[in-house]
Amino acid sequence: MAHFTKANSLHEWLDQRLAIDKLWKVLAAEYWIPKNINFLWAMGVVLMTMFTILLISGIFLLMYYKPDTKLAFDSVNYTIMQEVWYGWLWRHMHAVAASVVFLVIYIHMFTGIYYASYKRGREMIWISGMLLFVTFSAEAFSGYMLPWGQMSYWAAQVITNLFGGIPFIGDDLVVWIRGNFYVSDPTLTRFFMLHVLLMPLIIMMIIGLHFYTLRIPHVNNQDGEEIDFDTEAEKYKAGQKKEAKVIPFWPVFLSKDFFVLGVFMIFYFYLVFYHYDFAMDPINFDPADPMKTPPHIYPEWYFLWSYEVLRGFFFNVGPLSAMDMGLIAFGIANVIFFFLPWFDKNDEVAPAARRGGFHIWFWLMVIDMIVLTIWGKLPPTGFNAYIGYVAAVGFLALFAALPAVTARKKGLLWFVIFMTLALYVAGYLEYTKALGNGFVIVTLFVIFYLLFFLNPVMVKNRGGAR
Structure with missing residues (x-):
């Protein structure tokens, strides 16, 4: 049975009940990272920062967005952009972060491929990372539909039609996903629910799984060297910091991450203030019109490679x-x-x-x-x-x-x-x-x-x- 004594501080009171000191050691202070890694290993922290920006900016946008086919377009392009103080900033931050997050994911993903960080007990790290890619893709697509512009509407038409290719159940599945026989108000409200509730919850759970999978095999390094983390950690704690091949995640490794994050945020806010339009298709500034098909339908840049695989066979x-x-x-x-x-x-x-x-x-x-x-x-x-x-x-x-x-x-x-x-x-x-x-x-x-x-x-x- 746990033994409780009179606490002399709030920290001590919480520690007796939640073991926060032990949790902090497991998550950060005694989570060991190899010394011989480069700036590419900071992409995980950058990705978490971008996800946080998406959550915060999304909450502010949610206050004024109307999930209705008659109101959605004006709520984004008129109310948020023109009537809400700094609404334009929140929208630009959200749109740019939604694109930049995939740039970070691709860098993180191909870093893992280049350094073979999916082998020797790290298979679950890789699988959980790919699950994150899939869930972020679903989150991005559901969000792309919400402005209810021309490209939003017709992209939804094309993507939902893909499920019709599934044998036996395809046609019924398309109707179920749309909530109607065509993309309409029920489709918008379904994707709204996915974007603001279900997918963010799933993403947060998979992020937790991804972090957990890192704890057993530990992080790979740029030389592919197999490190005995327990032995090297004892060296570090004994004061042999130069000889040890590992460093603690907090504060040593994270301080390096913060430098990379600072440089990346300069790039991010440059896009937000000067080139935000790269994340917004010009066609999407026209309201959705089911009677007028755009001459060329295509998704956002981060889906283009798989879209070209889809239409490549002619x-x-x-x-x-x-x-x-x-x-x-x-x-x-x-x-x-x-x-x-x-x-x-x-x-x-x-x-x-x-x-x-x-x-x-x-x-x-x-x-x-x-x-x-x-x-x-x-x-x-x-x-x-x-x-x-x-x-x-x-x-x-x-x-x-x-x-x-x-x-x-x-x-x-x-x-x-x-x-x-x-x-x-x-x-x-x-x-x-x-x-x-x-x-x-x-x-x-x-x-x-x-x-x-x-x-x-x-x-x-x-x-x-x-």
Whole structure:
């Protein structure tokens, strides 16, 4: 049974009942961080700061927002922007933070990939981080609909239509999500509830899970060095601070984070005051009009890469329509990163620069996602359609090739390379209309046979990849 004595201070009274000193040690004062890490490890603190700004600014905006299709647009663009004191500032802070938070997430995510921070017991750190990415994406989309502008309305129309591609239940699911047969007032109120209540609660719970998953395997470091945190922590507490390979999260590590955060906040407020419009689509300053479709519908920049994967397939292959292939590719693209720890067959925890073929794979993936993002905002006409197709196939092919690259299986790697080339050629033939849809699948197999089975490397290793 717990023993309580007369407390001499509020702190002591709380400590006896809530063990706040012990909690503080676990969370900060005796949570140990490797010394050999760089500024990229500060992105977690930056992300928490951006999320806090989103919560606070969102509360102020919520005071004046009207979740009604007849009032929503004016409540944002007239009431908040013109009648509420500093309403424009809260809106700009919220809109810019909503975009910048994804920039931070992508930096944080690719830092983890580059330094292999998803291996050797850190798989749950990676999975919880990807869950955060998915929930932030849902939060962003539900918020994008709230101003009830032209792009908000038609983006909601496109995204909710995607669920119609699910076999058997798709059509009913679309109606259930919208609350109607078309995007309307029930859709707006549903997404309002998601944005202001359900998704923030889920995000906060997953942030707690993410922090908890860090406590057992601890943070990775930029050299991939395996550190005995208990031994090194004892060195630090014994006064051997120079010899110890770790530092406490508070106050030593966090003081470095605050410097990075300060620099980042200068960048953030520069965008807020001078370039806030980068986070606001001009088309969205027109009220939603169900009778007038914008000439080109596209999501915010942070979704463009997956959007381009969705629309990248522009021809039919056998029984599969272009829409079906796009939906399948889109679904794969949005879950594939969860399985990265198992696609990477190399157990070595080291920076990509020290991992040979993985280094090339990493930068190809970065370049491919940049291309997908750029082309995702361009109209899918002319040669743009083929470039988008090449980048979409390339994205999927890179993940298909990762097990071969990391396990150094040349036969499997050649298989993926030649199959990708066959898809590129078939896509180009369809783009130029050199062949009809019915011959594309035949073309794929002919090219695959010529390039793969007759390749000297494969002839030599016909017995299987080694």
